[in-house]
Amino acid sequence: QVQLVESGGGSVQAGGSLTLSCTTSINTLSSFTIALFRQAPGKDREGVACIGADGRTKYADSVKGRFTISRDNAKTILYLQMNSLEPEDTAMYYCAASDRWMNPSLLVLRYPYWGQGIQVAVSS
Secondary structure, three states, rough: OHHHHHHHHEEEOOOEEEEEEEEEEOOOOHHHHEEEEEEEOOOOOOEEEEEEEOOEEOOOOOOOOEEEEEEEEOOOEEEEEEEEOHHHOEEEEEEEEEEOOOOOOOHHHHOOOOOOOOOOOOOO
């Protein structure tokens, strides 16, 4: 059973930084595509960043240059370094995983496994 647990969320002022972690139960993490999504109140869930089994990454335009996704396959953990945070980044952040081969994708439907989410709040 695939389990994904997010940590590292919290409250920060605009311009600050946070690092989200996604701890997984996936022993073969190197063969998975892992992603972070977010959902703000009243809005659809949107893709933030993903990293494929081959290390290729993809970012939403809104976070390019500010967020960096990485993975530690040995520790089976995903990281999202978030810098220069803006109030618009406030949302629940969800970790997602897929064991199907695909090009890096930020489409919700591509990911069958999800974490419970963690809150990130950025104040102005």
